[in-house]
Amino acid sequence: MTQSILLFGGLLPPEVALLSKHFNVLRFSHDRDPEAVIRENRDDIVGVISVPSLGVSRSLIEALPNLEIISQFGVGIDNIDLAAAKERNIAVTNTPELVTNDTADIALALLLGVARRTMEADLFVRIGKWKNGSLGMSTSLTGKKAGILGLGRIGKAIAQRASAFEMDILYHSRSEKEGVEYEYVPSVKELAEKSDFLICACPGTAETENIVNAEILEALGSDGFLINIARGSVVDEDALLVALTNQQIAGAGLDVFKNEPHVPEALFKMDNVVLFPHIGTATTETRSQMGQLVLGNLLAHFKGEPLLTPVELLTE
Ligand code: NAP
Numbered sequence: 001m002t003q004s005i006l007l008f009g010g011l012l013p014p015e016v017a018l019l020s021k022h023f024n025v026l027r028f029s030h031d032r033d034p035e036a037v038i039r040e041n042r043d044d045i046v047g048v049i050s051v052p053s054l055g056v057s058r059s060l061i062e063a064l065p066n067l068e069i070i071s072q073f074g075v076g077i078d079n080i081d082l083a084a085a086k087e088r089n090i091a092v093t094n095t096p097e098l099v100t101n102d103t104a105d106i107a108l109a110l111l112l113g114v115a116r117r118t119m120e121a122d123l124f125v126r127i128g129k130w131k132n133g134s135l136g137m138s139t140s141l142t143g144k145k146a147g148i149l150g151l152g153r154i155g156k157a158i159a160q161r162a163s164a165f166e167m168d169i170l171y172h173s174r175s176e177k178e179g180v181e182y183e184y185v186p187s188v189k190e191l192a193e194k195s196d197f198l199i200c201a202c203p204g205t206a207e208t209e210n211i212v213n214a215e216i217l218e219a220l221g222s223d224g225f226l227i228n229i230a231r232g233s234v235v236d237e238d239a240l241l242v243a244l245t246n247q248q249i250a251g252a253g254l255d256v257f258k259n260e261p262h263v264p265e266a267l268f269k270m271d272n273v274v275l276f277p278h279i280g281t282a283t284t285e286t287r288s289q290m291g292q293l294v295l296g297n298l299l300a301h302f303k304g305e306p307l308l309t310p311v312e313l314l315t316e
Contacts, residue, residue: 005025055081099290150230156180254276
């Protein structure tokens with residue numbers, strides 16, 4: 001048996017080269033028949049490196065009889081069937097902490113994009129419109145209320161950055177966080193009502209699916225902006241399209257979508273949105289560190305050592 005790792009993506013070339021020193025690497029590519037790759041190597045595949053855009057389903061787990069570990073290249077594990085992994089005693093790891101700052105930076109980039117119209121401003125100059133007049137006004141961040149939905153690692157890093165922009169910070173999580181100076185708001189609706197910018201930074205779970213729905217967008221109001229760097233599943237996209245079209249909210253900055261890489265085309269025509277292709281962690285520095293952590297977890301597992309960043313598989 002050739003110990004093989006099924007690689008869905010993410011890793012940069014230096015980390016792929018390192019991985020190849022220890023394992024046979026089977027790259028998952030749409031150029032080849034993915035099912036054939038799995039079928040032909042099913043007995044050899046002992047690990048899967050999954051990515052936010054391509055997870056591990058129960059049927060994939062069932063197709064791989066010798067799978068021992070799923071190492072997610074990312075912190076969110078919403079696309080891995082954890083119950084199926086637990087049933088088979090398959091270890092799961094992810095890459096928390098080191099994705100925090102870059103992802104928080106992207107939240108601020110979206111904030112500036114929608115409020116200060118930075119993307120539009122760039123385009124305005126490039127296509128020669130400046131010669132015919134000015135871009136017009138935008139919205140100031142100073143003194144505005146940033147409402148963070150999910151004050152975890154990334155939420156806190158966003159709060160720090162927004163504080164530096166002299167914004168007031170409010171947050172909602174399922175529990176009030178100890179030792180945090182920001183105002184805790186007990187419901188998402190109240191958070192939306194009180195916020196100028198509602199910023200989603202919670203995980204994608206069954207509980208958070210469509211947590212930002214028509215009612216929440218209505219509460220955010222016509223001067224309010226929605227920022228989502230969490231997961232597409234967190235926002236009811238149909239309700240968002242209606243709210244943006246009818247100017248029930250002022251705008252939206254989105255790094256994540258329900259059906260990536262497919263983005264509702266209606267958004268392309270709107271000038272009150274900024275759209276990023278899920279680039280929260282997409283820097284050379286962070287992606288390289290994530291790759292090293294993925295590799296570290298795989299090596300630890302196959303040496304029988306403790307995992308570096310295990311995901312706890314809870315019993316229901
Ligand atoms: P984290 O440290 O676990 O923080 C998540 C926070 O969300 C926790 O404080 C949690 O607090 C809160 N939360 C969980 N369920 C909630 C609910 N039902 N309602 C309200 N709040 C809830 O995770 P993180 O490292 O900050 O990452 C957060 C998420 O960001 C990831 O899961 C991932 O989906 C996303 N992400 C996106 C990118 C990107 O490229 N755009 C990059 C990295 C991560 P309580 O337990 O008190 O509720």
